[in-house]
Amino acid sequence: MNGALVTYALADGVARIALNDPATLNAASEAMGMELLAALRRAGAEARAVILTGEGRAFCSGANLDDAAELIADPLRDGGAQLERTFNPVIEEMRRMTQPVVVALRGAVAGVGCGIAMAGDIILCSENAYFFFAFPHVGLVPDGGSSWLLSKAIGRVRAMRLMLLGEKLAAADAFDWGLISRIVPDAALDEEAQTLARNLASGPHSLALIKQLAWKAQESDLAEALAAERIGQCEAGRSEDFIEGMQAFRERRKPVFKGR
8 A cells, every 4th residue: 555645564564654755854734644544544454563654854844834825815714624634533543543653753853743753652763853843933833732742741841842932852852851762873763663563563462452551541540540450451361462471481482472
């Protein structure tokens, strides 16, 4: 499955999804958003782990402002309609899908691209990557879930600084602030993402439960988190992979998980 603006490939249980408009540094148009949503839904049906990246020298340069040009003449223009149709469903799909999503970032990660990147479960950055919350420079507000995802990851005060001032955040600072998982040399980014994703794709069914528990913890209090863990442990304990894990432990061998 290769659309005009998003590519998709499946191998070894890993779906590789890539934004594919390098001439615009993968500027996010509505058409790209629809293709991305379709690719994520396909991965949810057939993959065990996902890589999300961008082709060329940037992950995403933000919204494709050519899409907004036609709105300028309309006094009743609704700049949020495209979000409701495309990019909000993309973020919700990434959060809802059971497969772990490894996001591999290089170059610019700007505008709505920040939200898409932060919705990943493991976030890898090349040394030249940077986040750019550029919204105030064009008179807009953060979108793609950035106001929530950024504040949850690095705290309100630091998030306010980046969003109000429209500053760039280099990969090294993003790592120090807890926004990303790891920094790797640019030449090693794709290989590192593939290695991580293949490891996740060979993991047990409980990885899906761990992902959901972590997301729910952001939205709940301690009592709710404890209750969710109790339910998740019940499901994990009834899986084939738990039996395999226990047998492998007793036999002092590496387990072979099937994701069920």
